[in-house]
Amino acid sequence: MKTKLKAGIVGAGNIFRTAHAPALANHPEVELVAICDPDANKAKARAEELGVPLAHVYADYRELLRNHPELDFVDIATPNAFHSEIAVAALDAGHHVFVEKPDAVDPAQAAAMAEAAERSGKLLMSMRNNRFRPAVQFLKKLADRGYAGDIYTGRCGWTRRRGIPGKGGWFTTAALSGGGPLIDLGVHFIDVAIWLMGDPRPVSVTGATYAKFADAVISDSVHSAFGEKKADGIFDVEDLATGFIRFDNGATLQIEFSWAANVEEEANFVELRGTKAGLHYRRGEAKVFTELEGTLVDVIPKLPKDSGGHTEHLHHFVDCLQGRAKPINTPQDGIDMIRILSALYESARTGAEVKL
Missing domain, CATH: 3.30.360.10 (Dihydrodipicolinate Reductase; domain 2)
Structure with a gap:
């Protein structure tokens, strides 16, 4: 069990601001390390609100992943079409992933995410609040x-x-x-x-x-x-x-x-x-x-x-990473949905x- 799980955020819009940020920022075992959004003003605003260094604010998720190999997990709250692409990249980079619903926009993308989780050995979980x-x-x-x-x-x-x-x-x-x-x-x-x-x-x-x-x-x-x-x-x-x-x-x-x-x-x-x-x-x-x-x-x-x-689901995700719980939903659930x-x-x- 880690004292602090280092998290990277991809997507700084309303769903992150209202639902993800309060759950993660107030969790004693989570440290928000980096944040990414194509809208630079939005990303900087969230970083300032959450105490993330401005040097760790990015417009491209690839740069975030490249610069922060220390991350334990990546939280994805982007428009739906990008969920699969970013999740696969984060999993292949060796990070656990939590992604907003829907898991993906088509079954092939959902299957690609599940396959990436399988080969990486990392936890992939989609929001089912x-x-x-x-x-x-x-x-x-x-x-x-x-x-x-x-x-x-x-x-x-x-x-x-x-x-x-x-x-x-x-x-x-x-x-x-x-x-x-x-x-x-x-x-x-x-x-x-x-x-x-x-x-x-x-x-x-x-x-x-x-x-x-x-x-x-x-x-x-x-x-x-x-x-x-x-x-x-x-x-x-x-x-x-x-x-x-x-x-x-x-x-x-x-x-x-x-x-x-x-x-x-x-x-x-x-x-x-x-x-x-x-x-x-x-x-x-x-x-x-x-x-x-x-x-x-x-x-x-x-x-x-x-x-x-x-908040309860995001905290459950942390519990799973810390070995205190078993996942309430799985990548296969995402494929089926x-x-x-x-x-x-x-x-x-x-x-x-x-x-x-």
Whole structure:
């Protein structure tokens, strides 16, 4: 166990500033050594906030890796299209890697990351912060103990009324993001649903995507603050995706993810139907629907405050590096997730079911 794990940061935007930086900067076993971002002003601002020497600020991640062989791990929080390239380079340079979701923008990139982790012997982990929410942890314990019985179907989603992130910027540019809310939000709660279901293997998907709000100017979601808006930028991704996933055990999962839709309010949710109980997650709260002594009952647990799970996951990563824990998610999980998302996009494009 090391007293201090030396970390290099690649990507100094909002997700790093709001979710990664607080978790890493306040961890007693982490030292932030270097930071990289193509935007020099952004990188320097983060360095000054976090006490990173300005001499260790870079515009190119290759220079950061070349100048800092002492790093224990690299934390990647860049636009999606660069996750795989940077992760493979960092792993091949002998560093552990933590990367923001989604793992990559296509299955081949996700597989390349897993292969790099295998040959380097280093830990590769992608953000799955929602697994660490108290409500999800509670439901996972019940599911693993068989409290819900056979979980045979369910639905999950994250729907926003008006919450397009960084409109015109990299979020809405397919070449940089890999897609819209399906790859941005779907990775979160499709993962939670499948994890709670016991990780059945997906065998086919059907999907549809829509782009109806490219000209919308209203915003009612704090999440629209992510990314950087560009008035004359690109919007060539979907703003809503729906779909259906079949698994090898006969279970099914309906999905819906949107940045903008005419709904009552923003909500993220997972609803699973079991033969003994229904497991329900919605906006940080858990409910269980079951029977007790011949009576239908709703169980609403009193749980610790939900902080979003980002800090807990990054601290879990540190625990794994220090030998105190085993990884809650693996590179194979990442490959499986990107295969699902890519197949849903293919189904939306062709109008046909896609076998996995």
